[in-house]
Amino acid sequence: DQVLHIVPETFQQVQHLQHLCSTLLLDLWKPLLPEDIWAGEDLHIRVPAALVQEVKDSLDQHMISYKVLIPDVQELVDQSMPRERRSHRQIPEGYVYTQYHPMEEIYQWMTQIQKSNSELVTQHYLGKTIENRTMYYLQISQPSDKTKKIIWMDCGIHAREWISPAFCQWFVKEILQNYKSDPKISRFLQNLDLYVLPVLNIDGYIYSWERDRLWRKNRSPYMNGTCYGTDLNRNFNSSWGSIGVSYNCSSEIFCGSGPESEPETRAVAQFIERKKSDILCYLTIHSYGQYILTPYGSTTKPPSNSEELMHVAEKAAAALMGKYGTSYEVGSTSLILYSNSGSSRDWAHMIGIPFSYTFELRDKGTHGFVLPADQIQPTCEETM
């Protein structure tokens, strides 16, 4: 396909061009409508490859001069896509875990993962987002007669933190690829069930792919649709609205109209509340900063099991560092980061889940939210 640039000189030429556009159904890039074609004004038309010669002949016949603005539209489209995205592979056997994937592909991936690992994995409905998209979590569970404790992990509560859903997908893949051969993982699964929510804030994630890469919140409309988004990690019922939030929708840390005002928050909270007596550990994955954060954000008063929480977190940070030397800071949010209320991690601990952690993955600000895909593998490997 080519895009031609024409400046019609006479009214007759305008008429001919309008005729050409409507009979051949050509794609007008500028102006938008044939009736807005004027003599002396720029005209940009996209001509399908099959019609290029015919259109050029017609223009020559009518003495209408033209320039080829874009000689190959497809080439331009291909160039504008990041190189990795062009090879479109969806099945887990060919699924590329070292690339970022849009939500469509993540949905397909979940279906496939369950299909190819049905003895271990089941996909479950969790709820719906504000834009009515379905939230699913994956349950990785080895059949057994004893009831097992649960480890819950959610990713992508903040839309722009792309490395987070990438990690959840990587994690699932690692477990499924190695549970038979790796004694640590197989012992793990004998005693524990893993529940993984690859993308919590689905609407936001899609928005960060299509509209605004640095979007953070969900897509809940407020103020008659003039302002969008609640920070889901300020929306949980843990000292909601008390500190480190804004009551203004235009802020990135807007806590919503009330605790659990957002359907995404409710979907997660209701499920975890129901299962809480069996949940041993709640993990929520974010970026960036390289921290393992313990409760609380809303107060500096330490949680009841603070020593144990810190001990486990420190061991995790040490293991992580052992892989590539990446250093993670460990501590309570209110002491090492900033104060905030309504976080999912605080809430999970407050309702009785003993081990509750926020992971802030790579990096420390050099790339921030826009972490290059070539860091997906090392980040995931060390975090694993």
Add this chain to the structure above:
Amino acid sequence: DIGDVGRKYHLELVLEDVLDKDGTVNCTAEVLYHLGNKNTAPDVHFTIEGELKNTDEADNVFYNRIQSLEKELVAENIPDNHGNVSPEMEPIHLLAWAASGYVIWQNSTENTKFQLAQIKHVKQVKRSDEHLEFDYMILLHEMVSQEIIPWQMRVLWHPQHGVQVTQDSRQPKH
């Protein structure tokens, strides 16, 4: 805490060269945040122990490349949404980073933590002298408020004269 003046921090840090991870250099610094008036930048004094790597060659290659362009350089979204920066844009990225450091310093308080998130747009400005000048629109990420703040800045650069931010202004959120 210093009387009616403000709060001073004494720091010992290690500087790491982004382009050469093994190139580390020790540094000590003193930062004084002024009491009251939040519109003045904190005072900073520092000493670097040792020498920073010489970058003359790379600087000159970049300088000559830009001078030989037929049209003024224009670019957007560095890095792109997947975190990639093309090799030709790498120096433009690094220049923005250095310049944003100045903007960040001028606008920091004890309660802010800024990082350069992305270059939204950069346009070279033609000059009659031998300096290179770029007009940048950058996005700064502020950690505490989590806000993404657009900021426009005019940056002057010359291999021997270094970086200068001649004008900058915070922009309204879209």
